[in-house]
Amino acid sequence: MKKFGWKGLFAGLLQGIFLLYTTVICVGPFIWVIISSFKTNKEILDSAFALPTSYAFDGYVRALDMSPIFHFFGNSVWISVINTIISVLVVAMAAYVLARFHFWGKKAFTLLLSSSLLVPVSALLMPIYLLMAQIGLLDTKASLILVYAALGLPTSLFILRGSFLSIPREIEEAAAIDGAGPLRIFFIVVLPMARSGLATAATLHFLTSWNEFMFALVLTKSESVRTLPLALNYFSSQFSFDYTAMFAAITMSVLPSILVYILLQEQVTSSLVAGSVKG
Amino acid sequence: MKPKKTTLAAFLLPCILLFLLIYLVPLVLVAVSSFANWRIGQPLSFAGLSNYVQAFHDKNVRAAVGHTLLWVIAQATIHVFLGTLLAFILAKKFRGWKVFRTVCMLPNVISTAALAMILLNVFKTDGGLVNGLISLLTGSKFEWNWYFNSSTALPAVTLGWLLYPGMITILMLAAITSIPNDLLEAARIDGATSLQINLRVILPMVRNTLGTSVIVAATSMLKEFELIYLTTNGGPGNATLNLPLYIYKTAFTENNYSYSNAMSVLLILLGVLIVYAINRLFRMEESDY
Amino acid sequence: MKSAKKVLSLALTAVMCGSLLAGCSGSSSASTPAGASGSTASGDVIEISFPTFMCGTASQTEWAAERVATFNEQYAGQYKVVMEEIPGDQNYIDKLKVLYSADDLPDVIVTGGYNLIDMMQDKLVDLTPYMEEDPEWADFMSDVGVKVNSRDGKLYAVPYIRQIVGYYYNTELFEQAGIESVPATWDEFFEACDKLLAAGITPVSMDTADSGWCTSLMLGAMVGSTDSGEEFMNTNQPTDYNNQDLIDAAARIQTMFQKYTTADAIGGDYAAAANNFFNEKTAIIANGPWMVSKFYDTSVVSEDFADKIAVAAYPEGVMYNSGQIGWSIASKTPEKIEASLAFVKFMTSEESQRLDLEVCSVVPDCTIADADVYPLVNETIALADTAEHSINDYQSLWHATVVDEVSVQYPLLADGSITPEQFAQALTDAAA
Secondary structure (H helix, E strand, O other): HHHHHHHHHHHHHHHHHHHHHHHHHHHHHHHHHHHHHHHHHHHHOOOOOOOOOOOOOHHHHHHHOOOOHHHHHHOOOOOOHHHHHHHHHHHHHHHHHHOOOOOOHHHHHHHHHHHHHHHHHHHHHHHHHHHHHOOOOOOHHHHHHHHHHHHOOHHHHHHHHHHHHHHHHHHHHHHHOOOOOHHHHHHHHHHOOHHHHHHHHHHHHHHHHOOOOHHHHHHHHOOOOOOHHHHHHEEEEEOOEOOOHHHHHHHHHHHHHHHHHHHHHHHHHHHHHHHHHHH | OOHHHHHHHHHHHHHHHHHHHHHHHHHHHHHHHHOOOOEEOOOOOOOOOOHHHHHHHHHHHHHHHHHHHHHHHHHHHHHHHHHHHHHHHHOOOOOHHHHHHHHHOOOHHHHHHHHHHHHHHOOOOOHHHHHHHHHHOOOOOOOOOOOOOOOOOOHHHHHHHHHHHHHHHHHHHHHHHOOOOHHHHHHHOOOOOOOHHHHHHHHHEEEEEEHHHHHHHHHHHHHOOOOOOOOOOOOOOOOOHHHHHHHHHHHHOOOOHHHHHHHHHHHHHHHHHHHHHHHHHOOOOOOOO | HHHHHHHHHHHHHHHHHOOOOOOOOHOOOOOOOHHHOOOOOOOOEEEEEEEEOOOEEEEEEHHHHHHHHHHHHOOOOOEEEEEEEEHHHHHHHHHHHHHOOOOOOEEEEEEEOOHHHHHHHOOOOOOOOHHHHHHHHHHHHOHHHHHHHEEOOOOOOEOOOOEEEEEEEEEHHHOOOOOOOOOOOOHHHHHHHHHHHOOOOOOEEOOOHHHHHHHHHHHHHHHHHHHHHHOOOOOOOOOOOHHHHHHHHHHHHHHHHHEOHHHHOOOOHHHHHHHHHHHHHHHEEOHHHHHHHHHHHHOOOOOOOOHHEEEEEEEEEEEEEEOOOOEEEOOOOOHHHHHHHHHHHHOOOOOHHHHHHHHHHEEEEEOOOOOOOOHHHHHHHHHHHOOEEEOHHHHOOOHHHHHHHHHHHHHHOOOOOOOOOHHHHHHHHHHO
């Protein structure tokens, strides 16, 4: 076969190098965090890239002891999952309309929604705090769910609009001729076809809300509603620090995000299999 | 298909409500207060355009806007290119491609605080990874303070996100792999090489997603501040200061809300302009088919 | 259906306009969310809110937890303090600023030396009348403590700690370098540094990240070595840094960056600076007595490390010795003020201050002669009591923008991109 010529070999080599390099710079930091969670504070500061002298779980014990990490963990799962579902669904409906139909003011509307992406957190905090106080949602999970659902809005909108634009119109038109209403078409026909876009938007949205710190800090005060990123701040203050415990806490908080990521991406892959059968 | 107005409204309404609930007050507040004097612990007063005039003469604003634009452009081109390249390679679905797909997202998963600590150690003068590698390759001890020397701070900070295109990769990968197989088969039967297929068949078909990726990459640089804050803090001097970081510092350190909000207005306008331009460039109002 | 949505959106708009007005006016009105700060509790128990950064690894964590528990026990059925943990000093300040803007400050506020009084004065309770009511309590506070916590003759916070800082040095390394006595002038100090260098020892631990605490302490001590400099280092929020004392000090700091410190100092943080001192890589570190307990912590230092360490005043007899911002009250109702006052009195009582000293090596505002503490802590206090120049630290005095600016200017000073004069000008610009 001709693709095994010199050119092909060279291209393959380049690809190999590129993949290797990507793996190193992407996996490196992750491994570093895990290894550091077994090193003593002294070892971390003395030689950042050396291996630990022993593999003890002290850091994990201290992390669990010092911060209410398990409690926060449960809250984080609840808040991130619910707000991701709400946000992706709400945004998908709007993105579908924006991708499919022409109406007056559409461009201005899209740009207005994009503008929300760039309102700095510093400008959002105080008004949102007041708003949540007014509607009695301060210090509740609902406040974070609402805010996070809105925070991811513009990015999800871009992604979902892009993926709806890539779906052929004919299928919807056929469904419409069969007498299906717009809601039915959207939920039964369009959404399943946009599964990969939905999963991508959901992944990014989940990660954003999983790691959000500032609103979690300002809008909550009870342990029963606080989230994981707050727990990660328990391990360093101006004159004292416990890096071992911090990296242990980070390790514990990262694993579920990776799990969610893998599960959602599996969704993309399986939807592709289904799609190619259809196609 | 001609939709009824009520249908359109019903689809848009939840999103509009969410947007209004969370963003209307802040947006109005940002815009209105940018014409006021508003600082913590000082009486509120009308300031006219003085905040904007101040921003125009502020050398930190000039540096910050410059760096912000530079990063937007670098991210929209190099970063997106790297991410897309990786997506094309993974789209071949060789054995273990799923592992790579997970791997390239890892840096987006671990917290910024951890990433900042790692990067500080990578670029450290003494015992840093970069200097260690250079010393190893050249055989003589090399010492350079990448982050805190004014000449290398900017490129060193840039590398902290430029080389991590995981998000672009998964966006592009999802789009590429959803192209029906028979289309590609047809091209192959016509004798197209895989490079030709990538450039002539696949790339035009994922135009919209590519546009989305460029928007996501560009706008992320209009928001980026945490990693800078945790590594160089915008320094040395203002060598790595960008607009979001300057806005943050003005609001939270200087407590000058009105000035911070005037700069926010500039940032929002800049962002809307950039999103609009990218939309036009990629003709994103049109369907792929 | 349609009209219901219209009503809903109208209602939402109304709510938002309301909150917008409340946000803009800034002044307190009846509709502001007072309910958020500690909802009225059942029965007659008055609940007060106390968010604190004293949690996690913070040095006063144990003390705060024990004290609050004891208070709640002692006043059970009458008052109840509800603690909110806010990990990280800076996060605590950031949240308080948002709460201040929303006119929803908690009942009791205490920072770790950060000055919120000048910013939030209008929302803090003037404690002077309560002081006059209780002369015994008034006498108990130190004069310098009252002075630091007062504005225009009104007391806005109750002092409970003193800021006392000299520098610690490694006697073994000093001996190795042949240094016989603690340097009395800055010239002698640099001679000592040269001797250390000659003996292959890096003289000083320095840092630049997070406002470069160890470096800035040195800078302040150098400024405070003259009478005019001492006055400058006791000025609250100065706006002009273009004075000879500061320029001379910046020049010395420049030399220290270039010759007398570790390679990781530029860009490094406190943790790295402290670690270099713990590892006996460096001979000197500027820091306060709260560090002393770490000298005995064998997870970071070697067995007999503490025996090698001694404390000294800075050259020219300079010591950081000043009152610190203490406990403020921002309650809005008389009942809550009463409860908060009881709590603040409890937390600043002699018993509480003694515990803080014994558990956390925090120097108390009042004089406690027979406390059970590390000898180095007492020696530090003794040095402060006999110092020729007493100064306050930059973090309490200087405007937050200046404190932030030093950390981005130090690297420029270190690599020679700017002169000491330009450094002083940059701080002046940041203060404007």
